[in-house]
Amino acid sequence: MAKTKNTCAGLYTPKVMETFKNPHNYGKIKNADGIGKVGNIVCGDVMWLYIKVAQNKKNEDFIKDIRFETFGCVAAISTSSIITDLVKGKTINDALKITKDNIIESLGGLPKIKYHCSVLAVDALVEAVYDYFLKTKKEIPAGLEKKHEIIKKSKEIIEKRYEKWGK
Amino acid sequence: MKKIYLDYAATTPVDKRVLKEMQPYFSEKFGNTMSLHSFGQEAKFALDQSRQVLADLINANPNEIIFTGSATESNNLAFKGLAFNMPKGSRARHIIISSIEHACIMETAKWLSRGFRVTKIPVDKYGMVNPKDVEREIRPDTILVSVMHASNEIGTIQNITEIGKICREKKVYFHTDASQSLGKIPIDVKKMNVDLLTASSHKIYGPKGAGLLYVREGIKLVPLLHGGGQENGLRSSTVNVPAIVGFAKATEICKKEMAAEGKRLVKLRDKLIKGVLKIENSHLNGHPKNRLPNNANFWFEFVEGESLIMRLDLEGIACSTGSACSSFKLEPSYVLMALGLKPQESHGSLRVSLGRFTTEKEINQLIKALPKIVRNIRQISPYGKN
Numbered sequence: 001m002a003k004t005k006n007t008c009a010g011l012y013t014p015k016v017m018e019t020f021k022n023p024h025n026y027g028k029i030k031n032a033d034g035i036g037k038v039g040n041i042v043c044g045d046v047m048w049l050y051i052k053v054a055q056n057k058k059n060e061d062f063i064k065d066i067r068f069e070t071f072g073c074v075a076a077i078s079t080s081s082i083i084t085d086l087v088k089g090k091t092i093n094d095a096l097k098i099t100k101d102n103i104i105e106s107l108g109g110l111p112k113i114k115y116h117c118s119v120l121a122v123d124a125l126v127e128a129v130y131d132y133f134l135k136t137k138k139e140i141p142a143g144l145e146k147k148h149e150i151i152k153k154s155k156e157i158i159e160k161r162y163e164k165w166g167k
Numbered sequence: 168m169k170k171i172y173l174d175y176a177a178t179t180p181v182d183k184r185v186l187k188e189m190q191p192y193f194s195e196k197f198g199n200t201m202s203l204h205s206f207g208q209e210a211k212f213a214l215d216q217s218r219q220v221l222a223d224l225i226n227a228n229p230n231e232i233i234f235t236g237s238a239t240e241s242n243n244l245a246f247k248g249l250a251f252n253m254p255k256g257s258r259a260r261h262i263i264i265s266s267i268e269h270a271c272i273m274e275t276a277k278w279l280s281r282g283f284r285v286t287k288i289p290v291d292k293y294g295m296v297n298p299k300d301v302e303r304e305i306r307p308d309t310i311l312v313s314v315m316h317a318s319n320e321i322g323t324i325q326n327i328t329e330i331g332k333i334c335r336e337k338k339v340y341f342h343t344d345a346s347q348s349l350g351k352i353p354i355d356v357k358k359m360n361v362d363l364l365t366a367s368s369h370k371i372y373g374p375k376g377a378g379l380l381y382v383r384e385g386i387k388l389v390p391l392l393h394g395g396g397q398e399n400g401l402r403s404s405t406v407n408v409p410a411i412v413g414f415a416k417a418t419e420i421c422k423k424e425m426a427a428e429g430k431r432l433v434k435l436r437d438k439l440i441k442g443v444l445k446i447e448n449s450h451l452n453g454h455p456k457n458r459l460p461n462n463a464n465f466w467f468e469f470v471e472g473e474s475l476i477m478r479l480d481l482e483g484i485a486c487s488t489g490s491a492c493s494s495f496k497l498e499p500s501y502v503l504m505a506l507g508l509k510p511q512e513s514h515g516s517l518r519v520s521l522g523r524f525t526t527e528k529e530i531n532q533l534i535k536a537l538p539k540i541v542r543n544i545r546q547i548s549p550y551g552k553n
Binding site for chain 2 (some may be wrong): 012017020021023026027037041042043044045046048068070071072073074076077080113162
C-alpha cells in the first residue's frame with residue numbers, strides 16, 4: 001500500500017488538531033475596544049473576536065489583547081485560535097495584512113472544504129477593527145470600509161439563502 | 168489508551184468465527200462457481216449453502232435471494248431493476264419513499280426522477296412513517312413503495328407489516344432496506360408483506376463487499392450488470408464466494424444470539440440514554456421505545472457535532488454526527504431535519520451505535536467523558552454558557 005502522510009482523522013494536520021485540542025486566547029474580553037461577529041449559526045460556524053487596543057511608543061494603535069468565542073467545527077476553532085496568535089502584539093496596520101493563506105499556512109494546511117473557516121477568521125478581525133474605529137470615532141480608512149462592506153453583503157446573502165430553513 | 172468503538176452502525180469488525188469460516192475460500196476452495204469441475208462445484212456448493220442460510224433467516228426461498236456487492240447495489244437493483252422493467256409506453260411512473268431513507272435510496276430515486284415522479288413521505292418527530300400517509304399517496308401509476316425497516320441514523324423502526332399490507336392490497340411493489348435491522352431484530356418477509364428487501368454483510372460482523380436483495384418469486388427485474396448470468400441473470404460477476412460465506416456465517420451467529428444480544432444491548436443503550444440526558448440541554452433523537460437495540464442519537468444545544476466527535480476521538484471514543492460541518496456537502500442531516508429539527512440543532516447531533524463487543528465499562532466511560540467535553544465546547548462558544 002502506498003504510504004500517505006498520516007494526518008489526524010485523515011483530514012486535519014497535526015497542527016490543526018493540536019490547536020483544536022489546546023486553543024489559545026478563548027473567552028470574552030470585558031470592555032473590549034472592538035468586537036467582530038461573523039458567521040451564521042444556521043450554517044454551523046459563528047466566530048466572535050474581541051480586541052483590546054493600546055498605543056505603542058510610536059503612538060501607533062496595536063492589538064494589546066485578543067480573545068475569541070467560536071461555535072463551530074475543528075477548523076473554525078483552530079483558525080480562531082491561530083489568528084489570535086498571529087495578530088497579538090501587532091499594530092492594527094500589520095494585523096490587517098494577515099490573509100487567509102497566512103492562516104492556512106500557519107496550520108500546516110486545511111482541507112479545501114474548510115478554507116471558508118480561514119476566511120471567517122480574517123473577516124472577524126476586520127470587523128473587530130472596524131468596530132474599534134467606529135467606537136473611537138476615528139476616520140475609517142477606505143480599504144477597511146470596503147472590506148467591511150463586502151463582509152456585510154455576504155452575510156446578507158447567506159442569511160437569505162438559509163431563510164428557507166426558518167428560525 | 169484502549170480505543171472504544173461506538174460506531175457499529177457505520178460498520179462492524181469481522182467476527183473471528185466469521186473470518187475462520189471464510190479463510191479456506193481464498194486460496195484452497197478458490198473455484199469459480201460457474202466452472203464445471205470439482206473446484207467449481209466446491210464453490211457452488213458453498214454458495215448454495217450460504218443462500219439457504221440467508222433465506223432461512225428471513226423466511227424466504229433460496230431462489231429469492233440475489234447476492235450483490237453491497238446494500239447500495241441492492242437498493243439500486245431494486246429501484247432501477249423495477250423501473251427499467253416497465254414496458255415501453257407504460258404509464259406506471261410513480262415511486263414512493265420515506266423522507267429519511269439512506270442516501271443510496273435518496274440518490275437513486277433522485278436519478279430516476281428524470282423519468283419517474285417521486286413522492287417523499289414525511290415522518291413524525293420520532294421518525295415514524297404513518298402507514299395511512301403511504302396509502303393516501305398511492306396512485307394508479309405507482310409502481311414501488313420503499314420504506315426502510317430501521318433508520319441508520321436515529322434507529323427508529325417502522326411499521327413494515329402494516330405498510331406492506333397496504334401495498335399488497337393496492338398491488339404495488341413494496342421494498343424495504345433492512346441494512347440496519349437484519350440480524351438485530353426478527354425479519355420475516357412473508358409476515359411483513361415485503362416484496363423486495365435489502366441487507367448487508369458488514370453491518371453484522373461479516374466482511375465488506377457482500378449484500379443481498381430478496382426478490383419475491385414472480386417479480387421481474389432488469390439487471391444492472393450484464394454478462395455471465397450469475398445470480399439468476401440478475402447480477403453478472405464472478406461470485407465473491409469468501410465474502411458470501413462470511414455473510415452467511417455472520418447471519419448464523421446473529422440468528423443464534425439475537426434474543427440474548429438484543430436484551431443485553433437494550434439494557435446498555437437505555438443506561439447510556441439515561442446517563443447522557445443528564446447533561447443540561449441535551450435531547451434524544453428518534454423514537455423513545457421503538458428503536459434498534461443498538462442505536463442512541465442525541466443533540467446538544469450550543470454544540471457543534473464535528474468538534475464533539477473529534478474531542479471524543481481524542482479521548483479514544485469513536486462515534487458519529489449529522490452535523491453539516493462533518494459532511495462533504497456542508498449540509499445538515501436531512502434525516503434530523505425531517506424530524507423537525509432546525510439546522511442549528513442538527514449541527515449538535517451525536518450518534519452512538521453499540522455492538523457485539525461493547526461492554527458496560529465502555530458505556531460508563533462515554534457517560535463519564537461526555538459532560539466534560541460538552542462543557543468545554545460550550546465554554547469556547549459565544550452561546551450556551553451558564
